[in-house]
Amino acid sequence: MRLKDAKKFGNFKFFLQNSCYTFVSVYQFMDSFEINKIIAAVLLTALIVIGIGKFTDILFHVEKPQVSAYKVDGLEVASSTDSTSATEKEIEVVDIKALLAKGDLAHGEKVFKKCSACHMIAAGGKNMIGPNLWGVIGRTAGSVDDYKYSKAMIAYAKEWSFEEMNSYLIKPQAYIKGTKMAFAGLRKEKDRASVILYMNSKGNNPKPLP
Numbered sequence: 001m002r003l004k005d006a007k008k009f010g011n012f013k014f015f016l017q018n019s020c021y022t023f024v025s026v027y028q029f030m031d032s033f034e035i036n037k038i039i040a041a042v043l044l045t046a047l048i049v050i051g052i053g054k055f056t057d058i059l060f061h062v063e064k065p066q067v068s069a070y071k072v073d074g075l076e077v078a079s080s081t082d083s084t085s086a087t088e089k090e091i092e093v094v095d096i097k098a099l100l101a102k103g104d105l106a107h108g109e110k111v112f113k114k115c116s117a118c119h120m121i122a123a124g125g126k127n128m129i130g131p132n133l134w135g136v137i138g139r140t141a142g143s144v145d146d147y148k149y150s151k152a153m154i155a156y157a158k159e160w161s162f163e164e165m166n167s168y169l170i171k172p173q174a175y176i177k178g179t180k181m182a183f184a185g186l187r188k189e190k191d192r193a194s195v196i197l198y199m200n201s202k203g204n205n206p207k208p209l210p
């Protein structure tokens with residue numbers, strides 16, 4: 001061993017010895033038992049945490065269903081602007097002109113008595129159980145400001161054309177699923193035609209008849 005190397009080695013030994021001393025003194029400072037306990041506690045905690053995780057994974061293993069159980073109707077209606085629904089709509093299309101020809105205003109006023117349990121139809125009229133229907137033909141569904149509609153009606157948001165109104169009044173809860181209008185519907189074409197004509201006459205700008 002050359003002198004230079006021997007010196008280096010000496011330094012190294014010195015360093016090693018010193019750090020050993022510090023370690024030992026720290027170690028001695030704490031009771032060695034105490035340290036063992038701490039280490040054991042830490043290890044055990046880690047084991048338990050990992051173990052519980054794995055165990056519950058096995059215990060509560062849930063197969064994710066392929067089709068979600070809760071279907072939100074409103075959302076589906078909104079997203080189904082595909083070709084199938086378009087063709088369905090086409091089949092439903094009625095000759096609204098011929099239908100309206102079956103009705104008359106005086107009869108419409110009578111039929112509206114069924115509606116007036118829940119609806120006013122007057123300029124500046126109040127909302128009752130249902131919204132005021134003044135000028136409803138041609139207005140957007142769910143658009144009376146101070147009336148609290150169902151989510152379904154707000155989501156629907158189409159214009160109340162003669163056709164839409166006819167389809168709705170056949171069986172409201174089937175046409176707009178989730179509407180809170182608790183009314184069975186008007187089965188007779190003549191009743192629907194008349195009440196639509198009547199409602200159209202009750203507004204600031206009645207729509208021209210088709």
Ligand code: HEC
Nearest residue numbers: 115118129130131141142143149150153179180181182183
């Ligand atoms: C039992 C009470 C009740 C009766 C009877 C009733 N409705 Fe309604 N109607 C409602 C309620 C409640 C709403 C609000 C629906 C919603 O928010 O889903 C409503 C909403 C409507 C709407 C939508 C209004 C808008 O601003 O978009 C129209 C149109 C309508 N009704 C027409 C009629 C007609 C026509 C009749 C009679 C043939 C009738 N209703 C009978 C309770 C009734």
